[in-house]
Amino acid sequence: MVEEMEERGLGGEEIEFLRTSYREYYYRAASSMWIPRRLEAREVGFLTFDGGHRRHLHFSSPGELIAEILREIPWGVFYSVSLYEDPGNPEMERKGWVGADLVFDIDVKDLHPACIEEHDFYLCNDGSVHRLAERPMGCRRVDWVCPMCVDAGRKEVLKLLDVLQRDMGIRPDAISVYFSGHRGFHVHVEDENLMDMGREARAQIVDYLMLNSYNPGFLEGFLRTTEDGLETLAGWPWRIADVLRQRYGVPPTLRALEALTRGEVEAAISSAVRDVAVHVDPQVTMDLSRIFRMPTSLNEKTGMMKQRCADVMACDPLKDAVAIGDYPIKVEISYAPKLQIGGYTYGPYKRTALKLPAFVAAFLVSKGVAKVIK
Ligand SMILES: [Zn+2]
Numbered sequence: 499m500v501e502e503m504e505e506r507g508l509g510g511e512e513i514e515f516l517r518t519s520y521r522e523y524y525y526r527a528a529s530s531m532w533i534p535r536r537l538e539a540r541e542v543g544f545l546t547f548d549g550g551h552r553r554h555l556h557f558s559s560p561g562e563l564i565a566e567i568l569r570e571i572p573w574g575v576f577y578s579v580s581l582y583e584d585p586g587n588p589e590m591e592r593k594g595w596v597g598a599d600l601v602f603d604i605d606v607k608d609l610h611p612a613c614i615e616e617h618d619f620y621l622c623n624d625g626s627v628h629r630l631a632e633r634p635m636g637c638r639r640v641d642w643v644c645p646m647c648v649d650a651g652r653k654e655v656l657k658l659l660d661v662l663q664r665d666m667g668i669r670p671d672a673i674s675v676y677f678s679g680h681r682g683f684h685v686h687v688e689d690e691n692l693m694d695m696g697r698e699a700r701a702q703i704v705d706y707l708m709l710n711s712y713n714p715g716f717l718e719g720f721l722r723t724t725e726d727g728l729e730t731l732a733g734w735p736w737r738i739a740d741v742l743r744q745r746y747g748v749p750p751t752l753r754a755l756e757a758l759t760r761g762e763v764e765a766a767i768s769s770a771v772r773d774v775a776v777h778v779d780p781q782v783t784m785d786l787s788r789i790f791r792m793p794t795s796l797n798e799k800t801g802m803m804k805q806r807c808a809d810v811m812a813c814d815p816l817k818d819a820v821a822i823g824d825y826p827i828k829v830e831i832s833y834a835p836k837l838q839i840g841g842y843t844y845g846p847y848k849r850t851a852l853k854l855p856a857f858v859a860a861f862l863v864s865k866g867v868a869k870v871i872k
Contacts, residue, residue, distance in 0.1 A: 506866030532793035533560040539581035543789040545574035556586035576789035597693030602685040603782035611650035617642035677815035679797025707776040741770040801860030824855035829868040
């Protein structure tokens with residue numbers, strides 16, 4: 499992390515600015531911070547402003563955790579999805595695993611929306627900026643975020659929620675959706691009946707969501723069935739049939755699709771499979787020793803907070819997740835694509851010095867594309 503800080507050009511002034519902004523936020527938000535249920539059985543971890551990690555922390559009350567956040571002013575706050583008998587034990591095998599929440603991470607980068615090619619870029623040491631396709635050697639990739647990224651993420655979240663609720667029977671009130679504070683969404687399932695699922699069972703859920711065990715021959719079998727046969731479909735075979743039905747306006751039986759060539763049928767099915775598969779990060783769901791970003795804490799990649807999206811389509815995270823104040827900060831920007839944040843549009847900027855609201859400056863400084871000018 500220390501290397502990453504140097505790479506992002508975060509010097510003393512930048513760290514001081516971020517730390518001051520984070521401190522101001524955490525003091526203001528102290529009484530309304532989200533606290534994991536059964537905190538006393540969780541491991542807590544901090545990413546600190548000197549680039550270090552503090553893991554295996556444990557707190558017996560929300561007040562203790564808040565007090566430590568206010569004392570440390572961490573750059574990132576994380577908590578274990580798992581519950582332990584001895585959460586503070588530094589040896590994972592000795593913590594005494596009791597159970598874990600079921601969590602999912604949707605990273606917009608994995609969804610490949612077209613905007614990524616437009617706004618992500620490489621920044622080289624000589625200050626030159628390159629498009630992704632150029633793949634310059636020895637330069638740093640800078641990930642950006644825009645409303646299109648958020649939309650791509652939302653759609654994936656809705657697919658995930660539908661499978662969790664309809665195929666797995668999880669109650670809607672056990673599911674919470676959060677914007678990660680950067681470029682993704684986290685979905686938390688807190689259901690006592692699912693807590694004791696081990697890594698293997700979680701891997702099977704991921705396989706099901708991502709259609710990893712999908713076998714093209716299996717569905718072709720269904721395509722030889724009659725229209726009545728389609729009624730018996732459930733789970734993802736039904737979802738694929740439904741996509742084909744919507745796309746071709748007819749039930750996906752072989753008879754209905756026989757006007758197409760074999761290649762076209764295969765292409766239609768693979769495209770339907772891509773639509774139906776939910777792209778989650780498998781490791782996040784399967785890794786039971788992971789610590790996960792805490793809701794209402796600030797994301798060190800942007801300075802925005804991990805924020806609840808109670809209504810996935812209606813929430814506006816690039817506005818609502820702004821947590822740092824809007825007092826003016828003078829920055830020198832090397833390069834920044836257009837940024838839509840806090841309800842306004844900033845930039846694009848190239849080799850410019852100007853005053854910006856602190857939350858915009860924090861985003862640019864965190865991305866390593868701006869320096870603070872005193
Ligand atoms: Zn985008």
